[in-house]
Amino acid sequence: MAKRASAAPASRQYWLFKSEPTAFSIQDLAKSPKKTTFWDGVRNYQARNSLRDTVKLGDRVLYYHSNSDPLEIAGTAEVVKTGYPDHTAFDPQDHHYDPKSDPDKPTWYMVDIKLLQIFPQSVTRQQLQESPSTEGMLVLKRGMRLSIQPVTAAEWQAVHKLAGVADVE
């Protein structure tokens, strides 16, 4: 019998997470224990709200390399732990320290993500701009600085098509 891809749960949501590869690249994620990391350092309220309230277990993540050459979606990840306080905000030694964040009432949140796959050929920003199926993506909008962005299921599929790979279930 031929193998058939099982349908994704209807509740599954898709996201795009930005990271500067000089800070933490998808290769760094691949080298992390259990290929898993906590997504710390988000210091924007809209992105915080997503991490704290909306991003769910099993949600999928497009891993976007910003401030790099080329700008690209380098692969995908899966949410393996939902929002919990970002402890780096409490550490004065940490680059992301925020003295206003109270451990008893944390301001900043993070999730854990686990690598699903590194695309054999990453999908460049230029490809996204040139493809009708992805040209409407939020990340392409001028001045869009949000580091945690929603992505539609259609965009998720289209990015995989551009990458020439199948979705990882």
Next chain:
DNA sequence: GCCAACGTTGGC
């Protein structure tokens, strides 16, 4: 509550 100044993001 307004808004100018400032720091940061991030594509180009």
Next chain:
DNA sequence: GCCAACGTTGGC
């Protein structure tokens, strides 16, 4: 390196 866009801060 430049600079537009954006979010935050703080004086008034």
